[in-house]
Amino acid sequence: MKCFSNCSRRFLSLAWPVLPCALVLGVSIAFIQNGPLPALPKGDPDNGGLFLPGNFEAVVVADSIGSARHLAVNKNGDIYVKLRRVGPKGGSVALRDTDNDGKADIIQNFGDYEDPGNYGTAMRIYKDYLYYSTAGVVFRNKLTPGQLIPEGKPEVILTDDYKNKVHGSEHIAKPITFDNEGHMYVPFGAPGDVCQIKNRVPGLAGQDPCPQLEEHGGVWQFDAEKPGQLQKDGKRYATGIRSIVAMDWNKADNTLYALQHGRDNLVRTWPALYSAWQSAVLPSEEFLRVKEGSNAGWPYYYYDHMQGKKLLNPEYGGDGKKAGKGAEFEQPIIGFPGHWAPNDLFFYQGDQFPARYKNGAFIAFHGSTIRAPYPQAGYFVCFVPFKNGAPSGPWEVFADGFAQRDTIINTADAKARPMGIAMGPDGSLYITESVKGKIWRIMYKGGRSKFGKSQLAAMEERKNRTNIKTPDEVKDNLEKKILAAGGKSYNLYCGACHQGDGKGDGNRFPPLAGSEWVTGDKKKLIEVMLHGLNGTITVKGVEYNGVMPAHNFLKDEEIAQILTYIRMSFGNKSTAVGVTEVKRVRNMQ
Structure with missing residues (x-):
């Protein structure tokens, strides 16, 4: 009786039916699977963050x-x-x-x-x-x-x-x-x-x-x-x-x-x-x-x-x-x-x-x-x-x-x-x-x-909460925050060449203001930012032959912010670039 009691307590505490003691007693796997369920375990103190x-x-x-x-x-x-x-x-x-x-x-x-x-x-x-x-x-x-x-x-x-x-x-x-x-x-x-x-x-x-x-x-x-x-x-x-x-x-x-x-x-x-x-x-x-x-x-x-x-x-x-x-x-x-x-x-x-x-x-x-x-x-x-x-x-x-x-x-x-x-x-x-x-x-x-x-x-x-509610069209627009972060990174990594106003230097570095490279295909723009660009290109009808270094050392979020900034600044009125879009292009290489 003691053996059966001990075995019972043991198999009732388990979530799987491979139990030598139970097998010795001839208790079938089917019985264990369909028998009394074990007590619920304790939850985590913080519910696992939920x-x-x-x-x-x-x-x-x-x-x-x-x-x-x-x-x-x-x-x-x-x-x-x-x-x-x-x-x-x-x-x-x-x-x-x-x-x-x-x-x-x-x-x-x-x-x-x-x-x-x-x-x-x-x-x-x-x-x-x-x-x-x-x-x-x-x-x-x-x-x-x-x-x-x-x-x-x-x-x-x-x-x-x-x-x-x-x-x-x-x-x-x-x-x-x-x-x-x-x-x-x-x-x-x-x-x-x-x-x-x-x-x-x-x-x-x-x-x-x-x-x-x-x-x-x-x-x-x-x-x-x-x-x-x-x-x-x-x-x-x-x-x-x-x-x-x-x-x-x-x-x-x-x-x-x-x-x-x-x-x-x-x-x-x-x-x-x-x-x-x-x-x-x-x-x-x-x-x-x-x-x-x-x-x-x-x-x-x-x-x-x-x-x-x-x-x-x-x-x-x-x-x-x-x-x-x-x-x-x-x-x-x-x-x-x-x-x-x-x-x-x-x-x-x-x-x-x-x-x-x-x-x-x-x-x-x-x-x-x-x-x-x-x-x-x-x-x-x-x-x-x-x-x-x-x-x-x-x-x-x-x-x-x-x-x-x-x-x-x-x-x-x-x-x-x-x-x-x-x-x-x-x-x-x-x-x-x-x-x-x-x-x-x-x-x-x-x-x-x-x-x-x-x-x-x-x-x-x-x-x-913002992840559930319907956003307010004005108050919940994050564009200013995104543009502020993008502008800061732009000035750090891009402004010296393309200038603070996005008009380029008129010689080696092309303008971003009104550039078809900026306002056009986002995938192409992301590729340029990630991998750089060499050789002659035409921007707004003018040829440029400089070197754009790769910026793949930047995080996906930083690249998305910079590209969003240049697509929405300097008179440009194009849509934002998302982190997921940058990640997708980076993973394609």
């Missing part, structure tokens, strides 16, 4: 595992995370907590497969198989009870044979979800912004009809267990959806839900129609109830949550006011502010949290990149209460503090960006982030029946 509703606690399970995307938690508590890129040790990570302190003490990389891109995303468990994706392939591995790392070569379930053909390769992440009837759902994102013949060209009309909708811009349904499928083997389930990373099957109403990433940077392509403020907050990120045959209207329409309707895109004759036939397309159940980047969706089925969370939707907003000159926004996890397939109340801030700062000027300022959401067997919620790869486990420790407004009050106040 702000949560009252009586919720968080513990950091692991830190710095690599750029984490989606994750899945097995019924024994093992955690599986998809990394954005496949490294020397593989493209996935498995984690196990052997002593139930909330911290993973076994962390192993795995994944013997190729991924030429950097958009690996999906990680889901379906019928005891681990499903995960690269930009172009959905794989699966059989999970063996008690074994952390799946054995054998991954099985190819689906290959995107259109990924790098004809149209290009934007929005090619492959999140996945499953219904109750053996189907797998995979989005094929739009290869461009708004279906132009030449992508992202200012003022260029969109194609009508849009040929990209034949193989992109929608969701396809596949057999969840059939290997070797191509896109043609699936059925186009829904269309008119530009880009999906957040998607989940809601078991409560047996329906697919997804969030669409809205189009980019309206002010850059249509400056006569949209202001920088409108471009920062529009178009809405659409939370869609996706039924078979749904058409959400991309590329012809976008949703404006402030006007509460779908509007015609400017590439198709819109001006920010024309509704056209927008009402005929699938309307979102919620329109969130623009560029928050919804990157995972999870409908909560557990019983650990208060009853109001049951069947509600958790959304991870990865955070914006193109809101300048306004603060970047998102970078938090939202909760939407649900009832009968529709929101039953306004959305709430559930977890914030990932970025570790209030005003996020550049995306790179954020210390963490929430990415993936999954539930553990005890109802705990797990969240990944993509900057370094931290994982949080969020638990509820209070009385479930006493949870109410007082526990949510502090979270409601966080809606006033």
Whole structure:
């Protein structure tokens, strides 16, 4: 009896079912997996830096595992995370907590497969198989009870044979979800912004009809267990959806839900129609109830949550006011502010949290990149209460503090960006982030029946923070701060040659004022700043033959500030250069 009692205490404190003492007693693995769950571990004193509703606690399970995307938690508590890129040790990570302190003490990389891109995303468990994706392939591995790392070569379930053909390769992440009837759902994102013949060209009309909708811009349904499928083997389930990373099957109403990433940077392509403020907050990120045959209207329409309707895109004759036939397309159940980047969706089925969370939707907003000159926004996890397939109340801030700062000027300022959401067997919620790869486990420790407004009050106040609130068009414009920083760096690194007024020296060094090199292609300008320039060039009809030294010793943020400054000073009236744009050009070399 003493042996059994000791063994019982031991296996109840573990999150995995390999227990010699239990095996001696003949206790089956199945019993251990389905038996009493261990007590919840202590949360970190600071909740791992997160702000949560009252009586919720968080513990950091692991830190710095690599750029984490989606994750899945097995019924024994093992955690599986998809990394954005496949490294020397593989493209996935498995984690196990052997002593139930909330911290993973076994962390192993795995994944013997190729991924030429950097958009690996999906990680889901379906019928005891681990499903995960690269930009172009959905794989699966059989999970063996008690074994952390799946054995054998991954099985190819689906290959995107259109990924790098004809149209290009934007929005090619492959999140996945499953219904109750053996189907797998995979989005094929739009290869461009708004279906132009030449992508992202200012003022260029969109194609009508849009040929990209034949193989992109929608969701396809596949057999969840059939290997070797191509896109043609699936059925186009829904269309008119530009880009999906957040998607989940809601078991409560047996329906697919997804969030669409809205189009980019309206002010850059249509400056006569949209202001920088409108471009920062529009178009809405659409939370869609996706039924078979749904058409959400991309590329012809976008949703404006402030006007509460779908509007015609400017590439198709819109001006920010024309509704056209927008009402005929699938309307979102919620329109969130623009560029928050919804990157995972999870409908909560557990019983650990208060009853109001049951069947509600958790959304991870990865955070914006193109809101300048306004603060970047998102970078938090939202909760939407649900009832009968529709929101039953306004959305709430559930977890914030990932970025570790209030005003996020550049995306790179954020210390963490929430990415993936999954539930553990005890109802705990797990969240990944993509900057370094931290994982949080969020638990509820209070009385479930006493949870109410007082526990949510502090979270409601966080809606006033700059990463969540709608920015004031004047007060929250950061252009002066950005220009001040850029001007200081310009005078230090550039002013001696190009002069303080940007007019050059009239001899060796060309003017920046009115220069087509400055106001034109941003990529070309960034390349000059990073790598320098030698030889004869023509600026404003005059030839110059000097040497521009490379400035790649500067940080991405400093280069972005300098280039923004020269594009907005000396009479120039061009758009800002973002840190992400500099980083992208630097990484291309």
